[in-house]
Amino acid sequence: MLGKTFKVKFRVQWVDTDSAQIMHFSNYFRYFEYAETELFNQFNMDYAHFKKVFKIDFPRIEAHCRYLSPCRFNDIIEVEIDIIELGNKHIKYGFKIWNKTTESLSAEGYVVVVAADLKSKKAVEIPEPIKSKLREFFNLN
Amino acid sequence: MLGKTFKVKFRVQWVDTDSAQIMHFSNYFRYFEYAETELFNQFNMDYAHFKKVFKIDFPRIEAHCRYLSPCRFNDIIEVEIDIIELGNKHIKYGFKIWNKTTESLSAEGYVVVVAADLKSKKAVEIPEPIKSKLREFFNLN
Amino acid sequence: MLGKTFKVKFRVQWVDTDSAQIMHFSNYFRYFEYAETELFNQFNMDYAHFKKVFKIDFPRIEAHCRYLSPCRFNDIIEVEIDIIELGNKHIKYGFKIWNKTTESLSAEGYVVVVAADLKSKKAVEIPEPIKSKLREFFNLN
């Protein structure tokens, strides 16, 4: 059975664009994160939950993006997330940003996050309930 | 003796602009805040100091801006701050944003902040050392 | 017959918040603008349309906001827009930002925009098709 992806749509806002009249390259990472937030909302999990229940958060340790075609103001984009690696302490998310208005792949990249203890700031094991939700949603083994 | 103002220069960044090729209107408030930060840095005071020493922060309760002429990428702007009101619990800052590249007044406005207890979130008296620094710097009575 | 308002919901994103763990005050103006975009999308009108068909855009000439209660990450907010003035050359939008998660009014304010000729940058009459759409939607006389 094939791995699933998580998809969610957004509109490119005026302030997201710059003087080249396209979305600024830094904002692709923000849209990845908006989608990551919605992914966890599906599991009824968010930062407050991670903090309160598991005493962790998920700082980003690496980010990468290749830009293929631009997004402009008012374009509809679809962020598609998959899991490249679900490690003991880290998650490597892959993401694609589709421009639905131009019917093009606008960008693809990845973001690596690590589970970190809120007090010690050290990497810790990803809590099993989180791994379990991700495994189930994405059809991971 | 006339009231003084605090002035500090910044460069308009690419990401500050939008598809109209001018600085986005929301960013003027950010530049006001960058200047406010430098003002307090002059007093060796910042958010960490307010938090640790005085157990307060300064949430914004009102903001206003009139936009007079645009700023473009790479323009040099000067933010000029004065104190319109120094109340017991609030400060009303006036600000002007001068575009030094076009030699025009780009915007003027005000921001009202209130001293708030970090725990109760209630408005409290502005600590005397802060008022004293502001009175001295701005030649207030 | 009472004036109507336009309402649209958004989620407060992680990057919208600051070290006080609340939405940064400048971002309220961005959320107003996201809602303004959706309002005109209802009329099948956007910046590209204004530019191509009417040779105008709508620069902001004034903005104001009073902040009443904070928004936090992942809160759902509803932006409610009404028309305070529909002038020959300007529109004064009122906006309220409701925090649906805390069931509070988070902020209220206004933004004044002016129709400006794209070449001369001078204020011009708002094209009748735009005024007509606004009058109809908001039940204005």
Place this chain on the structure above:
Amino acid sequence: MLGKTFKVKFRVQWVDTDSAQIMHFSNYFRYFEYAETELFNQFNMDYAHFKKVFKIDFPRIEAHCRYLSPCRFNDIIEVEIDIIELGNKHIKYGFKIWNKTTESLSAEGYVVVVAADLKSKKAVEIPEPIKSKLREFFNLN
């Protein structure tokens, strides 16, 4: 003779931080770009110059960053840029972001830009005056 680097300092602003009370990961790319702007300002070159004289701009085609230690509000950061590749049509910039307040390397990464004809949007040769300035400044062969 060793390759040179370009260095410029900035202050981490309040709005750059998020609810984790550290600089948001997307903003590192913005600070890289602020430094890139200052680099070209040293050559009396900017976007307006590229557009007017050379009819090109430099869209980003790839971006990468590894995050090593956080930056907090009011920290002083130094962005250090070097040239990893100076191709016929592309430039691969390396960057390091040093947190001068904590005396730590906060992040390192790279950004790849391509010279693009403003009309056709196709990749074109980087104009010789630009390559020449970069070769000279960075002691490239």
